[in-house]
Amino acid sequence: MRSLEDILEEYEFLEGDERYRLLIELGRELEEMPQPLKTDATLVRGCSAQVWVYPTEQDGRLHFLADSNAAITKGIVALVISAVQDRPASEVAAMDVTAALEPFELRNQLSSNRTQGIPNMIALVQEHATRILGA
Protein backbone atom coordinates (compact mmCIF):
# COMPACT_ATOMS: atom_id res chain seq x y z
CA MET A 1 0.00 0.00 0.00
CA ARG A 2 1.28 3.46 -0.94
CA SER A 3 2.23 5.83 1.83
CA LEU A 4 0.15 8.91 2.46
CA GLU A 5 3.11 11.16 1.56
CA ASP A 6 3.53 9.38 -1.74
CA ILE A 7 -0.19 9.77 -2.55
CA LEU A 8 -0.15 13.42 -1.55
CA GLU A 9 2.75 14.12 -3.86
CA GLU A 10 0.74 12.84 -6.81
CA TYR A 11 -2.50 14.41 -5.59
CA GLU A 12 -1.00 17.88 -5.35
CA PHE A 13 -0.01 17.68 -8.98
CA LEU A 14 -3.58 17.04 -10.09
CA GLU A 15 -6.61 19.24 -10.52
CA GLY A 16 -10.36 18.83 -10.15
CA ASP A 17 -11.54 15.78 -12.03
CA GLU A 18 -8.12 14.10 -11.91
CA ARG A 19 -8.07 14.28 -8.13
CA TYR A 20 -11.41 12.53 -7.99
CA ARG A 21 -10.15 9.91 -10.45
CA LEU A 22 -7.14 9.28 -8.22
CA LEU A 23 -9.35 8.91 -5.15
CA ILE A 24 -11.61 6.50 -7.00
CA GLU A 25 -8.55 4.53 -8.13
CA LEU A 26 -7.17 4.39 -4.56
CA GLY A 27 -10.53 3.07 -3.45
CA ARG A 28 -10.42 0.38 -6.11
CA GLU A 29 -6.93 -0.67 -5.04
CA LEU A 30 -7.98 -0.99 -1.40
CA GLU A 31 -7.53 -4.48 0.04
CA GLU A 32 -10.82 -6.22 -0.40
CA MET A 33 -13.08 -6.42 2.62
CA PRO A 34 -14.86 -9.79 2.51
CA GLN A 35 -18.62 -9.37 2.13
CA PRO A 36 -19.49 -11.33 5.32
CA LEU A 37 -17.55 -8.76 7.35
CA LYS A 38 -19.86 -5.98 6.20
CA THR A 39 -22.45 -6.20 8.92
CA ASP A 40 -24.25 -3.81 11.22
CA ALA A 41 -21.45 -4.38 13.68
CA THR A 42 -18.79 -3.04 11.31
CA LEU A 43 -20.95 -0.31 9.78
CA VAL A 44 -19.85 3.19 10.67
CA ARG A 45 -22.67 5.55 11.44
CA GLY A 46 -23.29 8.03 8.65
CA CYS A 47 -26.35 8.91 6.69
CA SER A 48 -25.82 8.83 2.97
CA ALA A 49 -22.64 6.91 2.16
CA GLN A 50 -22.00 3.71 4.05
CA VAL A 51 -18.58 2.89 5.45
CA TRP A 52 -17.50 -0.36 7.06
CA VAL A 53 -14.35 -0.95 9.14
CA TYR A 54 -13.03 -4.18 10.60
CA PRO A 55 -9.92 -3.96 12.75
CA THR A 56 -7.46 -6.84 13.04
CA GLU A 57 -4.06 -7.10 14.67
CA GLN A 58 -0.84 -8.84 13.79
CA ASP A 59 2.40 -8.81 15.80
CA GLY A 60 1.36 -5.71 17.70
CA ARG A 61 0.46 -3.82 14.53
CA LEU A 62 -3.05 -2.79 13.59
CA HIS A 63 -4.47 -3.89 10.28
CA PHE A 64 -7.81 -2.59 9.05
CA LEU A 65 -10.19 -3.91 6.44
CA ALA A 66 -12.55 -1.21 5.21
CA ASP A 67 -14.99 -0.41 2.45
CA SER A 68 -17.62 2.08 1.30
CA ASN A 69 -20.45 1.85 -1.18
CA ALA A 70 -19.60 5.32 -2.53
CA ALA A 71 -16.48 5.49 -4.68
CA ILE A 72 -15.10 8.88 -3.65
CA THR A 73 -15.82 8.10 -0.02
CA LYS A 74 -13.99 4.81 -0.50
CA GLY A 75 -11.01 6.73 -1.85
CA ILE A 76 -10.97 8.83 1.32
CA VAL A 77 -11.30 5.63 3.34
CA ALA A 78 -8.17 4.46 1.52
CA LEU A 79 -6.36 7.65 2.56
CA VAL A 80 -7.25 7.03 6.20
CA ILE A 81 -6.15 3.43 5.92
CA SER A 82 -2.82 4.34 4.37
CA ALA A 83 -2.18 6.69 7.28
CA VAL A 84 -2.73 4.02 9.93
CA GLN A 85 -2.20 0.64 8.28
CA ASP A 86 0.18 -1.83 9.93
CA ARG A 87 1.37 0.62 12.54
CA PRO A 88 1.62 -0.05 16.25
CA ALA A 89 -1.46 0.84 18.28
CA SER A 90 0.53 3.42 20.26
CA GLU A 91 1.39 5.28 17.08
CA VAL A 92 -2.18 5.20 15.74
CA ALA A 93 -3.66 6.33 19.05
CA ALA A 94 -1.34 9.34 19.15
CA MET A 95 -1.74 10.29 15.49
CA ASP A 96 -3.76 13.29 14.30
CA VAL A 97 -5.37 11.61 11.32
CA THR A 98 -7.59 14.54 10.41
CA ALA A 99 -4.54 16.82 10.28
CA ALA A 100 -2.71 14.30 8.12
CA LEU A 101 -5.58 14.48 5.62
CA GLU A 102 -5.75 18.28 5.64
CA PRO A 103 -3.46 18.83 2.61
CA PHE A 104 -5.95 16.86 0.51
CA GLU A 105 -8.46 19.72 0.88
CA LEU A 106 -11.40 17.47 1.57
CA ARG A 107 -12.90 19.70 4.22
CA ASN A 108 -16.49 19.17 3.11
CA GLN A 109 -16.04 15.44 3.12
CA LEU A 110 -14.51 15.45 6.58
CA SER A 111 -16.68 17.94 8.39
CA SER A 112 -20.07 16.40 8.89
CA ASN A 113 -20.57 13.39 11.10
CA ARG A 114 -24.19 13.02 10.20
CA THR A 115 -23.81 12.52 6.47
CA GLN A 116 -20.24 11.34 6.27
CA GLY A 117 -18.90 8.15 7.66
CA ILE A 118 -15.28 9.35 7.46
CA PRO A 119 -15.00 11.36 10.71
CA ASN A 120 -16.70 8.51 12.54
CA MET A 121 -14.36 6.05 10.88
CA ILE A 122 -11.32 8.02 12.04
CA ALA A 123 -12.72 8.14 15.57
CA LEU A 124 -13.41 4.42 15.48
CA VAL A 125 -9.92 3.53 14.29
CA GLN A 126 -8.36 5.60 17.05
CA GLU A 127 -10.68 4.32 19.75
CA HIS A 128 -9.71 0.83 18.69
CA ALA A 129 -6.01 1.66 18.98
CA THR A 130 -6.57 3.18 22.42
CA ARG A 131 -8.51 0.13 23.55
CA ILE A 132 -5.73 -2.22 22.39
CA LEU A 133 -3.22 -0.14 24.30
CA GLY A 134 -5.31 -0.26 27.45
CA ALA A 135 -5.86 -4.01 27.25
Added chain:
Amino acid sequence: MTMTATISRKADFPGLLTPDGQPWHYLDSAATAQKPQAVIDAATRALGVDYATVHRGVYARSAEMTLAYEAARRRVAKFIGGQEDEIVFTRGATEAINLVSYSWGEANIAAGDRILLSTLEHHSNIVPWQLLAERKGAHIDVCPLTDDGRIDLEAAREMLTSAHKLVALAHVSNVLGSVLDVQRAAELAHAVGAKILVDGCQAVPRLPVDVVALDCDFYAFSAHKLYGPTGVGALWARADILAAMPPWQGGGAMIDKVTFARTTYAPAPQRFEAGTPAIVEAVAFGAACDYVAEIGLEAIHAHEAALVAKTREALRSMNDVTIFGPEDSAGIVSFAIDGIHPHDLGTILDEENVAIRAGHHCAQPLMDHLGVPATARASFGIYSDEEDVAALVRGIERTKRIFG
Protein backbone atom coordinates in the same frame (compact mmCIF):
# COMPACT_ATOMS: atom_id res chain seq x y z
CA MET B 1 -47.58 20.81 -24.01
CA THR B 2 -44.35 22.60 -23.27
CA MET B 3 -44.25 24.35 -19.96
CA THR B 4 -41.87 27.05 -18.93
CA ALA B 5 -40.96 28.16 -15.45
CA THR B 6 -42.40 31.62 -14.97
CA ILE B 7 -41.77 32.92 -11.49
CA SER B 8 -38.61 34.93 -11.09
CA ARG B 9 -38.01 35.56 -7.41
CA LYS B 10 -34.31 34.84 -6.96
CA ALA B 11 -33.64 38.45 -5.99
CA ASP B 12 -35.87 38.11 -2.92
CA PHE B 13 -33.57 35.45 -1.44
CA PRO B 14 -30.21 36.58 -0.01
CA GLY B 15 -29.28 32.95 0.71
CA LEU B 16 -28.92 32.02 -2.94
CA LEU B 17 -25.35 33.22 -3.39
CA THR B 18 -22.09 31.52 -2.44
CA PRO B 19 -19.72 33.41 -0.11
CA ASP B 20 -17.80 34.69 -3.14
CA GLY B 21 -20.96 35.97 -4.82
CA GLN B 22 -21.49 33.15 -7.32
CA PRO B 23 -25.02 31.82 -7.92
CA TRP B 24 -25.73 28.92 -5.61
CA HIS B 25 -27.93 26.36 -7.35
CA TYR B 26 -29.94 25.31 -4.35
CA LEU B 27 -31.93 22.19 -5.20
CA ASP B 28 -32.72 21.04 -1.68
CA SER B 29 -35.87 23.01 -0.94
CA ALA B 30 -37.68 19.83 0.11
CA ALA B 31 -35.25 19.63 3.04
CA THR B 32 -35.69 23.27 3.90
CA ALA B 33 -36.51 26.33 1.83
CA GLN B 34 -34.41 29.47 1.62
CA LYS B 35 -35.99 32.57 3.19
CA PRO B 36 -37.21 35.64 1.34
CA GLN B 37 -36.16 39.06 2.61
CA ALA B 38 -39.77 39.71 3.69
CA VAL B 39 -39.58 36.83 6.18
CA ILE B 40 -36.11 37.84 7.38
CA ASP B 41 -37.39 41.39 7.93
CA ALA B 42 -40.45 40.18 9.83
CA ALA B 43 -38.26 38.03 12.08
CA THR B 44 -35.79 40.89 12.61
CA ARG B 45 -38.56 43.29 13.64
CA ALA B 46 -40.15 40.73 15.95
CA LEU B 47 -36.78 39.97 17.51
CA GLY B 48 -35.86 43.64 17.70
CA VAL B 49 -38.10 46.67 17.97
CA ASP B 50 -41.32 44.69 18.51
CA TYR B 51 -39.97 42.09 20.90
CA ALA B 52 -41.88 41.17 24.06
CA THR B 53 -43.58 38.12 25.49
CA VAL B 54 -47.14 37.14 24.64
CA HIS B 55 -50.29 36.43 26.66
CA ARG B 56 -48.86 37.92 29.85
CA GLY B 57 -47.59 41.45 29.94
CA VAL B 58 -49.79 44.29 31.13
CA TYR B 59 -47.68 46.68 29.09
CA ALA B 60 -48.54 47.77 25.58
CA ARG B 61 -45.59 46.06 23.84
CA SER B 62 -46.68 42.65 25.08
CA ALA B 63 -50.28 43.32 24.11
CA GLU B 64 -49.08 44.27 20.63
CA MET B 65 -46.95 41.15 20.38
CA THR B 66 -49.89 39.01 21.52
CA LEU B 67 -51.96 40.53 18.73
CA ALA B 68 -49.19 39.81 16.24
CA TYR B 69 -48.82 36.23 17.47
CA GLU B 70 -52.56 35.59 17.25
CA ALA B 71 -52.68 37.31 13.85
CA ALA B 72 -50.04 34.84 12.70
CA ARG B 73 -52.25 31.99 13.90
CA ARG B 74 -55.14 33.44 11.86
CA ARG B 75 -52.85 33.86 8.88
CA VAL B 76 -51.64 30.25 9.03
CA ALA B 77 -55.20 28.97 9.50
CA LYS B 78 -56.41 30.88 6.47
CA PHE B 79 -53.46 29.64 4.43
CA ILE B 80 -54.80 26.09 4.62
CA GLY B 81 -58.51 26.91 4.81
CA GLY B 82 -58.95 26.31 8.56
CA GLN B 83 -60.16 28.35 11.54
CA GLU B 84 -57.82 30.09 13.95
CA ASP B 85 -58.86 28.03 16.97
CA GLU B 86 -57.97 24.92 14.99
CA ILE B 87 -54.26 25.80 14.69
CA VAL B 88 -51.77 24.70 17.33
CA PHE B 89 -48.30 26.15 16.92
CA THR B 90 -45.74 23.38 17.34
CA ARG B 91 -41.99 23.08 16.85
CA GLY B 92 -42.67 21.66 13.40
CA ALA B 93 -44.42 18.82 11.62
CA THR B 94 -42.60 16.24 13.72
CA GLU B 95 -43.91 17.72 16.95
CA ALA B 96 -47.38 18.14 15.43
CA ILE B 97 -47.54 14.42 14.64
CA ASN B 98 -46.15 13.52 18.06
CA LEU B 99 -48.78 15.75 19.66
CA VAL B 100 -51.54 13.81 17.92
CA SER B 101 -49.96 10.47 18.77
CA TYR B 102 -49.65 11.32 22.46
CA SER B 103 -52.78 13.35 23.04
CA TRP B 104 -55.39 12.02 20.63
CA GLY B 105 -53.65 8.62 20.51
CA GLU B 106 -53.69 8.13 24.29
CA ALA B 107 -57.43 8.80 24.39
CA ASN B 108 -58.48 6.99 21.25
CA ILE B 109 -56.19 4.04 20.53
CA ALA B 110 -56.62 0.79 22.43
CA ALA B 111 -55.16 -2.71 22.30
CA GLY B 112 -56.03 -4.43 19.04
CA ASP B 113 -56.71 -1.20 17.16
CA ARG B 114 -54.99 -0.68 13.82
CA ILE B 115 -53.24 2.29 12.20
CA LEU B 116 -52.71 2.48 8.44
CA LEU B 117 -49.54 4.14 7.12
CA SER B 118 -47.85 3.81 3.74
CA THR B 119 -44.49 2.62 2.41
CA LEU B 120 -43.42 6.13 1.44
CA GLU B 121 -43.86 7.85 4.80
CA HIS B 122 -41.16 10.03 6.34
CA HIS B 123 -39.82 8.63 9.62
CA SER B 124 -41.71 11.46 11.35
CA ASN B 125 -44.95 9.86 10.24
CA ILE B 126 -43.86 6.33 11.17
CA VAL B 127 -41.99 6.35 14.47
CA PRO B 128 -44.57 8.28 16.58
CA TRP B 129 -47.17 5.69 15.53
CA GLN B 130 -44.83 2.81 16.32
CA LEU B 131 -44.31 4.26 19.79
CA LEU B 132 -48.07 4.66 20.23
CA ALA B 133 -48.72 1.13 18.98
CA GLU B 134 -46.14 -0.22 21.44
CA ARG B 135 -47.70 1.68 24.34
CA LYS B 136 -51.18 0.50 23.48
CA GLY B 137 -50.74 -2.92 21.91
CA ALA B 138 -52.08 -1.60 18.62
CA HIS B 139 -50.97 -2.71 15.14
CA ILE B 140 -49.56 -0.87 12.16
CA ASP B 141 -50.45 -1.74 8.59
CA VAL B 142 -48.50 -0.46 5.63
CA CYS B 143 -50.31 0.49 2.45
CA PRO B 144 -48.21 -0.41 -0.63
CA LEU B 145 -47.41 1.87 -3.56
CA THR B 146 -48.43 1.71 -7.19
CA ASP B 147 -45.71 0.94 -9.74
CA ASP B 148 -45.18 4.64 -10.39
CA GLY B 149 -44.78 5.44 -6.71
CA ARG B 150 -48.17 6.65 -5.49
CA ILE B 151 -49.89 5.45 -2.36
CA ASP B 152 -52.16 2.72 -3.71
CA LEU B 153 -55.59 3.79 -2.48
CA GLU B 154 -57.26 0.77 -4.05
CA ALA B 155 -55.05 -1.39 -1.81
CA ALA B 156 -55.88 0.89 1.12
CA ARG B 157 -59.57 0.35 0.51
CA GLU B 158 -59.07 -3.42 0.69
CA MET B 159 -56.90 -3.20 3.81
CA LEU B 160 -59.10 -0.91 5.89
CA THR B 161 -61.34 -2.52 8.52
CA SER B 162 -63.42 -1.33 11.43
CA ALA B 163 -60.37 -2.00 13.64
CA HIS B 164 -58.60 0.91 11.96
CA LYS B 165 -58.81 4.05 14.05
CA LEU B 166 -56.33 6.17 12.14
CA VAL B 167 -54.92 6.58 8.66
CA ALA B 168 -51.77 8.73 8.46
CA LEU B 169 -50.39 9.56 5.01
CA ALA B 170 -48.15 12.10 3.31
CA HIS B 171 -49.91 14.57 1.03
CA VAL B 172 -46.76 14.82 -1.11
CA SER B 173 -43.90 12.32 -0.80
CA ASN B 174 -40.62 13.99 0.17
CA VAL B 175 -38.73 11.48 -1.97
CA LEU B 176 -40.95 10.80 -4.98
CA GLY B 177 -43.03 13.96 -5.12
CA SER B 178 -46.12 11.85 -5.69
CA VAL B 179 -49.34 13.62 -4.73
CA LEU B 180 -51.99 11.85 -2.68
CA ASP B 181 -55.67 12.13 -3.53
CA VAL B 182 -56.43 13.24 0.02
CA GLN B 183 -60.17 13.53 -0.56
CA ARG B 184 -60.35 9.91 -1.65
CA ALA B 185 -58.11 8.77 1.21
CA ALA B 186 -60.32 10.65 3.69
CA GLU B 187 -63.41 9.07 2.22
CA LEU B 188 -61.89 5.59 2.65
CA ALA B 189 -60.78 6.31 6.23
CA HIS B 190 -64.12 7.77 7.23
CA ALA B 191 -65.99 4.85 5.65
CA VAL B 192 -64.52 2.55 8.33
CA GLY B 193 -64.86 5.15 11.09
CA ALA B 194 -61.13 6.03 11.16
CA LYS B 195 -59.63 9.50 11.40
CA ILE B 196 -57.13 10.70 8.84
CA LEU B 197 -53.95 12.63 9.53
CA VAL B 198 -52.21 14.17 6.55
CA ASP B 199 -48.51 15.00 6.64
CA GLY B 200 -48.57 18.18 4.60
CA CYS B 201 -44.88 19.14 4.91
CA GLN B 202 -44.14 18.92 1.20
CA ALA B 203 -47.62 19.92 0.03
CA VAL B 204 -48.08 23.34 1.62
CA PRO B 205 -45.16 24.93 -0.26
CA ARG B 206 -46.26 23.56 -3.62
CA LEU B 207 -50.03 22.96 -3.82
CA PRO B 208 -53.13 24.91 -2.85
CA VAL B 209 -54.38 23.23 0.34
CA ASP B 210 -57.88 23.53 1.75
CA VAL B 211 -58.34 21.23 4.72
CA VAL B 212 -62.11 21.55 4.60
CA ALA B 213 -62.35 20.54 0.94
CA LEU B 214 -59.85 17.73 1.57
CA ASP B 215 -62.06 16.58 4.45
CA CYS B 216 -59.13 15.48 6.61
CA ASP B 217 -59.09 15.44 10.42
CA PHE B 218 -55.49 16.43 11.12
CA TYR B 219 -53.02 18.31 8.92
CA ALA B 220 -49.39 18.78 9.99
CA PHE B 221 -46.69 20.96 8.48
CA SER B 222 -43.49 22.90 9.16
CA ALA B 223 -42.84 26.59 8.50
CA HIS B 224 -39.26 26.11 7.35
CA LYS B 225 -40.25 24.26 4.19
CA LEU B 226 -42.74 27.05 3.47
CA TYR B 227 -40.07 29.78 3.30
CA GLY B 228 -40.54 30.51 7.00
CA PRO B 229 -38.21 30.01 9.96
CA THR B 230 -37.17 26.78 11.66
CA GLY B 231 -38.49 25.93 15.10
CA VAL B 232 -42.16 26.43 14.31
CA GLY B 233 -44.89 24.56 12.51
CA ALA B 234 -48.55 23.87 12.85
CA LEU B 235 -51.04 21.20 13.61
CA TRP B 236 -54.45 21.86 12.19
CA ALA B 237 -57.17 19.67 13.69
CA ARG B 238 -60.92 19.86 13.26
CA ALA B 239 -62.33 21.98 16.08
CA ASP B 240 -64.46 19.24 17.66
CA ILE B 241 -61.55 16.78 17.65
CA LEU B 242 -59.09 19.29 19.07
CA ALA B 243 -61.55 20.36 21.79
CA ALA B 244 -61.85 16.77 22.98
CA MET B 245 -58.11 16.06 23.08
CA PRO B 246 -56.41 15.83 26.49
CA PRO B 247 -53.32 17.95 27.24
CA TRP B 248 -49.96 16.55 26.27
CA GLN B 249 -47.21 18.75 27.67
CA GLY B 250 -47.94 20.63 30.89
CA GLY B 251 -46.68 24.03 31.92
CA GLY B 252 -47.44 27.69 31.76
CA ALA B 253 -49.93 29.18 29.30
CA MET B 254 -51.89 25.95 28.84
CA ILE B 255 -53.79 26.09 32.11
CA ASP B 256 -57.06 27.59 33.26
CA LYS B 257 -56.45 27.36 37.03
CA VAL B 258 -53.75 25.52 38.96
CA THR B 259 -54.10 24.25 42.53
CA PHE B 260 -52.35 21.27 44.04
CA ALA B 261 -55.74 19.64 44.42
CA ARG B 262 -56.79 20.03 40.82
CA THR B 263 -55.67 21.84 37.70
CA THR B 264 -58.00 22.78 34.91
CA TYR B 265 -56.82 23.48 31.41
CA ALA B 266 -57.23 26.22 28.89
CA PRO B 267 -59.37 25.54 25.84
CA ALA B 268 -57.72 24.46 22.59
CA PRO B 269 -55.47 25.57 21.00
CA GLN B 270 -53.80 27.17 24.07
CA ARG B 271 -54.13 23.86 25.92
CA PHE B 272 -51.48 22.46 23.57
CA GLU B 273 -49.05 25.36 23.74
CA ALA B 274 -47.33 24.89 27.07
CA GLY B 275 -44.63 27.39 27.91
CA THR B 276 -43.51 30.56 26.18
CA PRO B 277 -44.06 29.86 22.50
CA ALA B 278 -41.74 30.50 19.56
CA ILE B 279 -43.04 34.06 19.27
CA VAL B 280 -40.60 35.43 16.71
CA GLU B 281 -40.84 32.30 14.60
CA ALA B 282 -44.64 32.30 14.63
CA VAL B 283 -44.78 35.92 13.49
CA ALA B 284 -42.30 35.18 10.69
CA PHE B 285 -44.33 32.07 9.79
CA GLY B 286 -47.30 34.38 9.22
CA ALA B 287 -45.12 36.60 7.02
CA ALA B 288 -44.07 33.53 5.02
CA CYS B 289 -47.74 32.67 4.41
CA ASP B 290 -48.29 36.23 3.17
CA TYR B 291 -45.31 36.02 0.86
CA VAL B 292 -46.33 32.67 -0.65
CA ALA B 293 -50.03 33.55 -0.92
CA GLU B 294 -49.16 36.76 -2.74
CA ILE B 295 -47.35 34.79 -5.44
CA GLY B 296 -50.11 32.18 -5.41
CA LEU B 297 -49.88 28.42 -5.10
CA GLU B 298 -51.38 27.78 -8.52
CA ALA B 299 -48.52 29.75 -10.05
CA ILE B 300 -45.93 28.08 -7.81
CA HIS B 301 -47.26 24.66 -8.70
CA ALA B 302 -47.11 25.40 -12.43
CA HIS B 303 -43.61 26.85 -12.04
CA GLU B 304 -42.30 23.77 -10.23
CA ALA B 305 -44.12 21.42 -12.61
CA ALA B 306 -42.27 23.00 -15.52
CA LEU B 307 -38.91 22.53 -13.75
CA VAL B 308 -39.76 18.93 -12.86
CA ALA B 309 -40.70 18.22 -16.48
CA LYS B 310 -37.47 19.77 -17.73
CA THR B 311 -35.35 17.83 -15.24
CA ARG B 312 -37.06 14.53 -15.95
CA GLU B 313 -36.64 15.09 -19.67
CA ALA B 314 -32.90 15.80 -19.28
CA LEU B 315 -32.40 12.77 -17.02
CA ARG B 316 -34.38 10.53 -19.34
CA SER B 317 -32.05 11.39 -22.20
CA MET B 318 -29.18 9.86 -20.19
CA ASN B 319 -29.57 6.13 -20.64
CA ASP B 320 -27.98 5.11 -17.34
CA VAL B 321 -30.32 7.07 -15.08
CA THR B 322 -33.30 5.68 -13.19
CA ILE B 323 -35.97 8.23 -12.26
CA PHE B 324 -38.22 7.39 -9.32
CA GLY B 325 -41.76 8.63 -8.87
CA PRO B 326 -44.59 9.61 -11.20
CA GLU B 327 -44.43 12.04 -14.15
CA ASP B 328 -46.55 14.59 -12.32
CA SER B 329 -44.37 14.72 -9.21
CA ALA B 330 -44.78 17.94 -7.29
CA GLY B 331 -41.48 19.84 -7.20
CA ILE B 332 -39.30 16.81 -6.42
CA VAL B 333 -37.20 14.50 -8.63
CA SER B 334 -35.40 11.49 -7.14
CA PHE B 335 -33.03 9.53 -9.30
CA ALA B 336 -30.09 7.13 -9.37
CA ILE B 337 -27.23 6.84 -11.85
CA ASP B 338 -25.86 3.38 -12.58
CA GLY B 339 -22.50 2.86 -10.93
CA ILE B 340 -22.42 6.23 -9.16
CA HIS B 341 -23.42 6.48 -5.54
CA PRO B 342 -25.67 9.51 -4.90
CA HIS B 343 -23.23 10.60 -2.24
CA ASP B 344 -20.40 10.84 -4.79
CA LEU B 345 -22.69 12.73 -7.16
CA GLY B 346 -23.62 15.15 -4.38
CA THR B 347 -19.93 15.67 -3.54
CA ILE B 348 -19.01 16.62 -7.10
CA LEU B 349 -22.15 18.74 -7.60
CA ASP B 350 -21.25 20.67 -4.49
CA GLU B 351 -18.05 21.75 -6.21
CA GLU B 352 -20.20 23.07 -9.03
CA ASN B 353 -22.26 25.09 -6.53
CA VAL B 354 -25.20 22.73 -7.01
CA ALA B 355 -26.79 21.52 -3.77
CA ILE B 356 -28.79 18.32 -3.94
CA ARG B 357 -29.73 15.83 -1.28
CA ALA B 358 -28.19 12.37 -1.32
CA GLY B 359 -29.38 9.84 1.18
CA HIS B 360 -32.34 7.92 2.46
CA HIS B 361 -34.31 11.13 3.07
CA CYS B 362 -35.59 9.82 6.41
CA ALA B 363 -37.64 7.28 4.47
CA GLN B 364 -35.76 4.01 4.88
CA PRO B 365 -38.78 1.75 4.27
CA LEU B 366 -39.20 3.51 0.91
CA MET B 367 -35.50 2.98 0.07
CA ASP B 368 -35.96 -0.75 0.82
CA HIS B 369 -38.98 -0.77 -1.47
CA LEU B 370 -37.04 0.96 -4.26
CA GLY B 371 -34.15 -1.45 -3.67
CA VAL B 372 -31.53 1.27 -3.24
CA PRO B 373 -29.62 2.44 -0.15
CA ALA B 374 -30.04 6.07 -1.16
CA THR B 375 -31.25 8.30 -3.96
CA ALA B 376 -30.15 11.64 -5.31
CA ARG B 377 -32.92 14.21 -5.00
CA ALA B 378 -33.35 17.56 -6.67
CA SER B 379 -36.21 19.64 -5.30
CA PHE B 380 -37.44 23.02 -6.39
CA GLY B 381 -38.92 26.16 -4.93
CA ILE B 382 -40.19 29.60 -5.90
CA TYR B 383 -36.65 30.78 -6.65
CA SER B 384 -35.56 27.80 -8.74
CA ASP B 385 -35.12 28.33 -12.45
CA GLU B 386 -33.91 26.70 -15.62
CA GLU B 387 -30.32 27.73 -14.93
CA ASP B 388 -30.43 25.60 -11.80
CA VAL B 389 -31.59 22.64 -13.89
CA ALA B 390 -28.86 23.33 -16.46
CA ALA B 391 -26.23 23.47 -13.70
CA LEU B 392 -27.51 20.17 -12.35
CA VAL B 393 -27.28 18.55 -15.77
CA ARG B 394 -23.75 19.94 -16.31
CA GLY B 395 -22.70 18.59 -12.92
CA ILE B 396 -24.14 15.16 -13.67
CA GLU B 397 -22.29 15.09 -16.99
CA ARG B 398 -19.05 16.02 -15.28
CA THR B 399 -19.58 13.30 -12.69
CA LYS B 400 -20.19 10.76 -15.40
CA ARG B 401 -16.97 11.81 -17.13
CA ILE B 402 -15.03 11.37 -13.89
CA PHE B 403 -16.51 7.94 -13.37
CA GLY B 404 -16.47 7.06 -17.07
